[in-house]
Amino acid sequence: MTESETGAEAETAASADTDTETEATGTRRPSVELDESDTVVTVLEDAEAGDVVTDSELEVTEAVPFGHKVALTAHDPGDEVRKYGEVIGVATEPIEPGEWVHTHNCDSARGKAEGRR
Amino acid sequence: MDTFDGYRRPDGRIGIRNIVAVVPLSVAVSAVATRIAREGPERAHATPHQLSADAPDATLEQTRRVLEGVATNPNVAGAVLVELGTERVDGEGIADAVAAAGRPVEILSVRECGGTAAAVETGVELVDDLAAETADARRESADVSELVLGVECGGSDATSGLAANPSVGNACDRLVDAGGTATFSETPEFIGAEHILAERCADSEVREKLLAYVDRREATAELMGADLRGAQPSPGNQEGGLTTIEEKSLGAISKGGTTPVQDIVPYGSDLPVGGGLVLMDTPGYDIESVTGKVAGGAQLVIFTTGRGSTTGNPIAPVIKVCGNPQTWDRMASNMDVNASTIVTGDDLEDVGERIYETVLETASGRPTAAEVRGLREFAINELQPNELGYFDGEGDGETVGSEEVSRS
Known part of the structure; x- marks a missing residue:
């Protein structure tokens, strides 16, 4: 949580000028892992592919907006997704470390018409 | 010891605002209540809502509980209850509860007044009177x-x-x-x-x-x-x-x-x-x-x-x-x-x-x-028909659904 936003953005702009690849911008984005058992971290700035989330030195492989989650570990469909040290849902698709975790690949296990856990 | 300065009510509770509440008993008079509060003193605030004059018993009981609770909130210095005259909810009972909490209360019936224009006129007079009656309230620690x-x-x-x-x-x-x-x-x-x-x-x-x-x-x-x-x-x-x-x-x-x-x-x-x-x-x-x-x-x-x-x-x-x-x-x-x-x-x-x-x-x-900014949003939850089987309407919540507790 130390990087200034302006500094980070300047760095992104600079790398966008020189790189045509989306990989390895190396821009560090602040993020927060709330519990050791968590399988995702929350990014505290908009992140682009190639950025690094600082807490875990993990490279983000796609754009992840402010407040959204990045997978720390690989998930198979059906695997628990954990944040706050608790289960927040299950993976519905294979998820690789560095990928954005949201409604397209993670679903609630609760409050459903088709059956509750 | 942390303290604040509030208004001591006769029932012993402490309010932090000195509001004259204009409380409609049904949606039929929500607009009238809003109008009365707008034309009354700044301390007059309405609680317009969407609930109908008639409803299943459990729904009515929840509405009554909320209206009574709002009208007796410690922040309320006095209340005008507004009715069309057809409401099944017990307006007299709510008025009694407000009086028992030591706050002045009036009931205004739009039908008895002879229409909305007369009701607004009478309502504003009532609100003015209540505001005057409660104006000398002073904050105490x-x-x-x-x-x-x-x-x-x-x-x-x-x-x-x-x-x-x-x-x-x-x-x-x-x-x-x-x-x-x-x-x-x-x-x-x-x-x-x-x-x-x-x-x-x-x-x-x-x-x-x-x-x-x-x-x-x-x-x-x-x-x-x-x-x-x-x-x-x-x-x-x-x-x-x-x-x-x-x-x-x-x-x-x-x-x-x-x-x-x-x-x-x-x-x-x-x-x-x-x-x-x-x-x-x-x-x-x-x-x-x-x-x-x-x-x-x-x-x-x-x-x-x-x-x-x-x-x-x-x-x-x-x-x-x-x-x-x-x-x-x-x-x-x-x-x-x-x-x-x-x-x-x-x-x-x-x-x-x-x-x-x-x-x-x-x-x-x-x-x-x-x-x-005068932002005063208000809405009462209305029990839906498919919820009624789960809510007994008595508001005790002790027994209903307890068999549902078996969880895996």
């Missing part, structure tokens, strides 16, 4: 333990669970440590976090009641052939980074702090003074949820937001705590406390203390952003 603080969240995003909610929870812990009552609600937003709340329940009776309420809310969604997805988390919540109801709930419950759960009470029911952390069973719709807690006697509400909610309440001041730095930049004029500094490394204790101080200042009369 009261212990913070007499505060009942309602806590709400709306327009949640990922920052809610990281910044605004835990820092408000810290302020709740301070209030509870000082002997006061903090209450949060929105039962659908316990789903996925109820095991944490259950572990914190004061005893097994409270625990079973809590789990029954959660099961009931979850089952109601199932009963409707729908599920919570789409509504919980809302599209806005999802855009803000919240993927599932479990994730939203885990962030939401932190706004109540870390003290034991002493009880859970039905929607709009009395909240104890000096009761510690007490939950209320309400829907997730924030305006209805705030109304329930104000009907329960909360003099003050803290409302956390990430994406930017602006709502207030006609009876209780609403303090807006914002946890999203971008929202704070855009909407600071609608916010009271900036908790987004936690995202950039500020200490939770420091922000919690700032919120607690804001509570004391607001209780002593400092207007909130919503009050300054």
